[in-house]
Amino acid sequence: MTDLDSDVVLSLRGVRKTFGPVVALKHMDLTVRRGRVHTLLGENGAGKSTLMKILAGVYTPTEGKMVLGGAPYAPVDPRDASDRGLAIVFQELSLCNNLTVAENILATREPSRAGFINDRRLVEQAEALVRELGLPIKVRMRVGALSIAQRQLVEIAKGLSHDADIVILDEPTSSLSDSEAEILFRIIERLKAAGKAIIYISHRMEEIMRLSDDITVIRDGEYVKTLDRNETTIEELIALMVGRRMDELYPARIGAPPDPASAPVLSVSSLTRAGEFEDISFDLRRGEILGFFGLIGSGRSEVMNAIFGMRRATGTVQLDGKPVSIRSASQAIAHGIGFVTENRKEEGLVLSHAVRPNISMAALASVSGRAGFLDTGRERREAQAEVKRLAIRTNSIETITGTLSGGNQQKIVLAKWLATKPRVLILDEPTRGVDVGAKFEIYRIIRQLAAEGTAIIMVSSELPEVLGLSDRVVILSEGRIGKIAPRSDLTPERVMRFATGHF
Amino acid sequence: MPLSYDTSSAAALPAATSALRSGLPRSRIFISNEFGLILLIVIFALVFGTMTHGFTSHFNLFTLGRNTAVNIMIGLSMMTVIVTGGLNLAVGAIGVCAAMLCGYALQVLHLPWPIALLLALALGAALGAVNGFAVVRTGLHSFIITLATMSIFYGVMIFLTRAEAYRNIPFGFVHFGSMKVLGDVSPLLLLALAVALALAALYRGSVLGREMLATGARREAAELSGIRTGRIITLCHMLSGALATVAALMLVARNGAAIPSMAGQLGQDWLLPAFLAPVLGGAVLNGGKAPVFGTCLGAALVSMLTSGLLLMQLGAFWVQTFLGLLLLLAMFLDKARRSYLAYRNLA
Structure with a gap:
């Protein structure tokens, strides 16, 4: 002073x-x-x-x-x-x-x-x-x-x-x-x-x-x-x-990274949509965290939307080696794909509804009993289990989602997708607008999911996050793939060079 | 206990403020719509009971129950579309069209009345489907779509029927409108309550109901969660059409005839109760909330006010004026209640 x-x-x-x-x-x-x-x-x-x-x-x-x-x-x-x-x-x-x-x-x-x-x-x-x-x-x-x-x-x-x-x-x-x-x-x-x-x-x-x-x-x-x-x-x-020391923001990988020779869960080839992205091809393996990095306008979210069936695109998408045609979110979910979108408040949650219906929203079929009626006891138990597992801080599962903090809301979006038991989970900006403490917890959840065998695509505009968590990184530049490389081959400078097309 | 699973009164619960947690459950009940409505119903029952002649007479209680039944169905018909964040101005037109088909099937085709009822319900649902399909396909607000279809449906019906009533309704059917059960209770009221219970079960406990609420509250989120929201919205409109048909068939049973003007020009006489019941009941015009129980109470209050004010020898125009004021008041109160909740919620 x-x-x-x-x-x-x-x-x-x-x-x-x-x-x-x-x-x-x-x-x-x-x-x-x-x-x-x-x-x-x-x-x-x-x-x-x-x-x-x-x-x-x-x-x-x-x-x-x-x-x-x-x-x-x-x-x-x-x-x-x-x-x-x-x-x-x-x-x-x-x-x-x-x-x-x-x-x-x-x-x-x-x-x-x-x-x-x-x-x-x-x-x-x-x-x-x-x-x-x-x-x-x-x-x-x-x-x-x-x-x-x-x-x-x-x-x-x-x-x-x-x-x-x-x-x-x-x-x-x-x-x-x-x-x-x-x-x-x-x-x-x-x-x-x-x-x-x-x-x-x-x-x-x-x-x-x-x-x-x-x-x-x-x-x-x-x-x-x-x-x-x-x-x-x-x-x-x-x-x-x-109010406490945080030794490491990015938790270490649990176990060895997936074998690059093993068969991919998801295989995308020549995915193209005029004016948005072109010739996108990549593989994703069980237990792998594949980072997707690109500047705004590079087509990151658009590619994910196309894989999830929210956008028409040409090219092929294979799941476990079989070509699939996904033309809507419900088909994507039926194929075991989950999608945490970047826009949590509009596309992720029904903010005016309680935690419980939000968690079960994408997996209603799995909590329904006879004749189209919900097994509410089971719904409650599963919601409670997710709240506990992801350490979501809420009074109860009947609390209105809109009253929770950004970090807890984001965890509820994650819980919603985990309830569908996805094989492939796409995360688009999973820590946007979330505080450091919740960020760390979300990273731990992502790591844990990968360790349990979920194949994860993590789209992020935060370079430290991409480099901190990914096994491999796909770098997009103006709608095309600039580079796909293992994390160990990349430095922040190299990623930025590929992302801006100056290499 | 509200029957809708998403009670806005519960929206008051903030996440982390323990100070509020202890105080809220009690105040929550007192600021709920259902509590306020029951209070109003009791107050007005006392007022009308003491101030008018014949409010508590057997005849009046019977007709009051019967009118309440019709208003409940009209209110629920509107509510099922308000759930999607939309409106259905064509409730009256659809109801009358379906009722006229029922009359035609009975008088001209000589079909047994249960089959005529089913035909009418099918037409009501089909006209609702037209609304829903048009709303989903064009992306226009349902206000515009149903304003247009209200005129179209009604106009076509007048052309086809030459604006003539069907009065040859079998006694077995008409009897429902005049018989009494359990003292002075109209079976129509029991039917309305049974339908309300079924709807409550739909929204509270079924996959479809849950999908309707999610679609109404936040369509993008619902779509991305794998809910086919276009289909859901169409289904909500079909449900609305079917419920409007039930309301109109109740009137057919009561009047002993299917009359083109039974809901007024273009079916507009239904609009006020159609909005009043769900809005008083706690429906949010943005969608995502289905206060079935509140809508029934709202319909009961509207029916009671109409009956009581008429008994007090007020002109029918004044009753309309009063109901209009009530609608405005309900909207103001709802707004005040929500900003109060939002205020308590800040932390």
Whole structure:
């Protein structure tokens, strides 16, 4: 705390927020200085989002003092917060899918005359901003037509379109691939140089270590410690965050990797879909974890969708040496394939329903008794068994899924697929938006499944995760296979070279 | 005990807040729709019982039960489509079309009445299937589809029947509408309750019901879990058509005739009870929830209010106005209840 006090733009002292009997934020201190990136680190449910919402003017703190730019800060609503110079980029996408990129970026501030929007100027302004930020996005596109990653970039552009002193980024890279994250990092460096303060929230330790100047750790709604980036280590941060030491993030393989000469469970050859991917061929063996890495737009998820029957494609798919034609999810499931999609809240779960029906949703046939009626006793036992096996933290199997944390929700998606007893399990971004503790547990589950003989495809945009878990890695580059190699032959640099096509 | 397996009142349970855990189960019952409805029914029964002449008469209780039976069927018919996150504006039109076929089969074809009933049910389900198929194939909201089919079905029916009633209904069938069992109870009410029980079993305990709820709450997730959601949505509409037919056949039994105008122009007289019963009962217009028991209570409340207000010599127009206000009020209360639950849920 040797910096001059005049550098402090925002300070919080003893901020507390309760909802009736529930304490969402126990005690929070924070000192944010201009020209620095201040990272907030904490597991999901630690109180970060509550803090964000307090800063954004969504919630009013129950107790505590906030000072912004030397004056007391008590925003009454998000508009007020934005007027005081706060820009917030939310993790949950807040875009209107039916509007264009330009309309979204300049929403509520459209250039207009006499109530009519000046379309030309709207596009010009948005284009200028997008160009300045260096984003590869066409502002006339409808947001609904963009990929999740592109939408995230639009979200960032929208947040930065306000002229703000403090920029809050809530997990901005959770759906970006490394190359798009680089664009964001460059933007952050520029904001820093311009003297803005940045409050950054992320789960990715590598990028936190790279970007941050100060790091504040929160645990269980309480301020733990603020550290200087140069005086700490990833290990120390994780230990502070989870309150225990985590020796190894990626659990070691159990047993020997599968014999490359053994017969594959799944064999894909020349899978092609015009405009999305071309000539995709690979084998997958019992007990193998096959990593799938590629940048956004490389066709990773599209390939998996095709294998699962959600998309038509030419080429052949063989299971245990027999060609199969899979034209719907129900056929894929009947063939013993499971698919944890990247979009957990929309495609993975019915958030408004309880844990039990979510777990049995893909395996209803296996818990049905006579005449199409469910054997609810058995359903309950199996749901309970999965909850125990995957250590899902929930009050009961009758708890509504939407009230659980991201990590526990993701485990329920896994439980749903495990209930179908799959031979082949496809995991698309299995740890997106999940905190470190839950990540570690999910990795352990993946390892354990492989050890039990499940053949696993793990699609991920997180390179450390792919290299940390996979036996072999398929690297996609613009819809084609750039390289298939055993993990031992790969380094992060080599993977990136194949993924970008520069080798 | 609500009969739907997904009770929104249970949605209040947060994951990790032990402070709430101890306090909720009790308050959960008090903010449930079913509790509120029973309370309202008791209050209005007392009000009408003391303020009007004849509310508790044998005759009135009998007709009240019979009207409740019809309204339960109408409400459940709408509920089965609301479960999918859709609407069925054609409940009345489908019901009347099926009832007219029944009348035709009895009067013109001289078929035995059980066969005529089956024919009517088949037509109702088939017209529902047309709705479902159109909704799934076009991807349009069921509001538009059923608004169109309501006019089409009704128009074709008027053309075919020349808007004439079939009055030659066999006594064996009509008798159901006028007989009493267990004192003053109409067998139609027992039939409605039996159908409700069957539906409750469908949603609570069957694979198909579970698939309907999952499809309604989150279609993408259901599809990816191997549920053929297109087929499920069509089935929900067929079920709706069949239930609307049961409601219309009850009216045929009561009136002793199949009359083209028995549900008003285009069958629109049914729309208010069709929405009121499930919405009062706790159905979520976004789908995924099937409050069978709540819908029955909602239908009972609507029937009771209609009967009581008419006995209080209020004009039929005022009854309509009152029911319209009730629908709005129910929606407001539901919204308030849900934001309260969401608020308690923050942690």
